[in-house]
Amino acid sequence: MLHLSRRHLLAGATAMAAGAMAPRAFAQAPAGPFKLDPLPYAPAKNEPHIDAQTMEIHHGRHHQAYVTNLNQVASQNGEVGRMPLHEMLAKLGELPESIRTAVRNNGGGHANHTMFWQIMGGSGGEPQGEVRQAIDRDLGGLQKMQDDFNAAGGRVFGSGWVFVTVDRSGKLALVSKPNQDTPLMDGQRVLMGNDVWEHAYYLKYQNRRPDYLKAWWNVVNWNVVSERYAAAKAGTLTI
Numbered sequence: 001m002l003h004l005s006r007r008h009l010l011a012g013a014t015a016m017a018a019g020a021m022a023p024r025a026f027a028q029a030p031a032g033p034f035k036l037d038p039l040p041y042a043p044a045k046n047e048p049h050i051d052a053q054t055m056e057i058h059h060g061r062h063h064q065a066y067v068t069n070l071n072q073v074a075s076q077n078g079e080v081g082r083m084p085l086h087e088m089l090a091k092l093g094e095l096p097e098s099i100r101t102a103v104r105n106n107g108g109g110h111a112n113h114t115m116f117w118q119i120m121g122g123s124g125g126e127p128q129g130e131v132r133q134a135i136d137r138d139l140g141g142l143q144k145m146q147d148d149f150n151a152a153g154g155r156v157f158g159s160g161w162v163f164v165t166v167d168r169s170g171k172l173a174l175v176s177k178p179n180q181d182t183p184l185m186d187g188q189r190v191l192m193g194n195d196v197w198e199h200a201y202y203l204k205y206q207n208r209r210p211d212y213l214k215a216w217w218n219v220v221n222w223n224v225v226s227e228r229y230a231a232a233k234a235g236t237l238t239i
């Protein structure tokens with residue numbers, strides 16, 4: 001009996017190893033056209049404010065799922081993936097109704113998280129230069145902007161995001177969205193944003209979303225935010 005169990009275990013392990021070496025076994029999950037970029041830094045880079053395990057699960061499983069689901073939709077609908085993601089999200093109403101919700105949720109999720117990883121991995125502090133001037137001019141200064149941003153994030157009922165949008169003239173505004181909606185769906189551009197889904201903070205902060213919102217500023221990469229601001233004014237910022 002023991003011998004049999006051991007043989008079964010070995011057979012199972014062999015099959016798993018073979019499966020891992022044979023990607024064709026997973027051909028039902030299309031590889032593109034959408035791709036999950038690796039995190040631009042180690043998962044522990046945002047410690048202690050955002051723990052490494054949260055980063056790994058959030059990027060490798062949650063974001064991966066949005067990409068996988070979006071590719072699934074694309075594999076059945078030629079028009080999905082033929083235009084850039086930000087354009088498709090701005091034209092959701094032109095997509096067939098049967099796939100609109102799937103593209104909204106998974107395309108929004110892909111765009112939001114792609115932005116999110118970019119603007120983290122820094123060491124917080126204060127922004128400099130033009131983006132700082134814009135924060136002072138349009139959002140009442142850095143402290144007020146952070147307070148208002150955190151308050152808006154705290155008010156999101158259930159899952160969603162809080163964003164700072166930026167227009168072609170460089171003007172900033174604060175906006176929150178439910179689920180995986182994004183200002184891209186309104187034809188706007190996102191300077192930066194924070195994810196207030198529980199999966200973004202629950203392991204470390206449990207129900208204390210305000211603590212997470214406050215701590216998150218310690219990992220913002222203001223250099224990347226400044227680059228996004230310059231790109232927005234140049235008309236080259238997409239997601």
Ligand code: MN3
Nearest residue numbers: 062195197200
């Ligand atoms: Mn998320």
